[in-house]
Amino acid sequence: MSAASALSQSASKTVPASPAPAAGSSALPTGQHGIKEHSDGRFGYVPVQTRSDRFKSVSVADFEAVTGREAVWKHSPVAKFTDLTGGELDGSRYPIESTPASDISVEWVPRTDARIGTAGLPEERAAANAWGVFDEALAITVSGEEAKEITVTRSTLGNSARGAHTVIEAKPFSQATVILHNTGDARLSENVEIILGESANLTVVSLQEWNDSAVHLANHFASIGRDARLKHVVVSLGGSIVRVNPSVRLAGPGSDTLLLGLYFADAGQHLEQQVYVFHDAPKSRSRVNYKGALQGQDARTVWIGDVLIGNTAAGTDSYEQNRNLVLSEGTRADSIPNLEIETGDIVGAGHASATGRFDDEQLFYLQARGITEEEARRLVVRGFLTEVVQQIGSPELEARLQLAIEAELTGTDVK
């Protein structure tokens, strides 16, 4: 176990079964009443108690080899991407295409760029592995107060294991929608940092329409400044294994975030998202709404929603929800909301989760009104997913997604 590197923030490193060097060790989380070491000889081991205390490091060597038993990995098919969690990754530049937009620059910047590492740091091995290898980061910098949209497309990443790093910065008072569109083949682990200056208004959409065999592990780290607003949207439709985990820190007073997710898992697909919202400033507000549909043998989705309201975050308002619609036998949807509140002075905090089957009685009801079975199924699924699409705020993208959902519904047997 090497020492944490310069960039790591080791608040409480969890090392099961490995003895701490001394009794009363620094492994104890601090600041929480009643947490103290037991006298039963468990070598001072206490599991991580608070979401923000998770071990962070940019060095892959600081993380033990992934077994699939770790909290962050236990829902993922880790044996299918050992190259990304432990192997050599290609960190070179890759081709991108971007639509023209004024006041948005897209460029490759060196690892020494001052923004890198300011929005968040890896908390698991695949992320650290990617962090260690990238030669240059793709930087998308937004300025200018007018609303504008840009789409940056990656379509030729290929089948060799890659690591990548992206920085999206919205300067104070700037406004834009940035769409990251992913298509083609990929075996990719990446980190995306999203930095919002004071009063910036940024929408980031990560759209996964990969080829069937693609594996994509992504960690998005966002830091939102005073009175700034981030709308973050994860749309996962294509790919074999797609895991996009957004972590958002509401860092400035009055900061606001809306985190949306939309996923449609077909047979054999694994679509996962671990969402983390950290209210770290007063009067901050968050809304999380992820909706998914599952259809076909071994269609699998995972949603974990962590919300932490820190003791610095008085007067906050938060709500998170996840809904899954199960369209056939043989699927599995995990939905795990966690809410942690360190201050009593809040406006609201709530969560909801529901996973439901497509109901035969619903089908009968619609059919009894003349609607064909196929149309009835589509009506229900479309209605279910549309709620998220309509909140994205980009008419062109919304129209495209409606078509993509339509294709998902017709492309496979809707039974």
Next chain:
Amino acid sequence: MSVLEIKDLHVSVETDQGTKQILRGVNLTINEGEIHAIMGPNGSGKSTLAYTIAGHPKYHVESGSVLLDGAEVLTMTVDARARAGLFLAMQYPVEIPGVTVTNFLRTAKTAIEGEAPPIRTWIKDVRQAMTNLRMDKTFAERNVNEGFSGGEKKRNEILQLELLGPKFAVLDETDSGLDVDALKIVSEGVNRAKANTGLGLLLITHYTRILRYIHPDFVHVFVNGRIAEQGGPELADRLEDEGYDRFLVPSVVG
């Protein structure tokens, strides 16, 4: 002139205790413009008759037939029956999350007519029908039956009846769970639909209460899976006074 004929209908359901015979030879003919009330005690098979006509997959037709203007209904899919002109107002309408009333009504109307209704007249028709049923405008944008009260669900059923314009409608205990005001509103809606389209009605009910507002031409007493007695409206009055006891005596073996 349309006619709905039910001939020697035998229907069973699968239960945990095995196959259970429910309908044991039902014969009934309804002409366009007629109102038939089917009354009977709980468990007599009234709802089974309603759901069998609509084509619910839970019910197995053992023998018999249901003919709409001579065409066999029992071989049609559920949606084809609706398009042929049959309508079932359900006792417990289900919630359809994510599908607004507006969207649902338009989709159903399009399916039944074979083409989308002209947008301007359609919106007007929907508004008028909702006003008639004292439904708040906000209903249009709510998801079908989601969070509706019992009375709102029944009104939503009658809204569909009025807008879809079927030839024959089966109302399955539409009166149950309604207070007297809601019962009047719903009954008005049914009477209005009949006045406008001249549809035939099969009114299934346990109580005679709704018959004060919707006047039947014929009353059939349903006991133990078949019609035990039939007559005019006076039969309903007799049931009001006597209840179903006199019909139940011979059927204790069931």
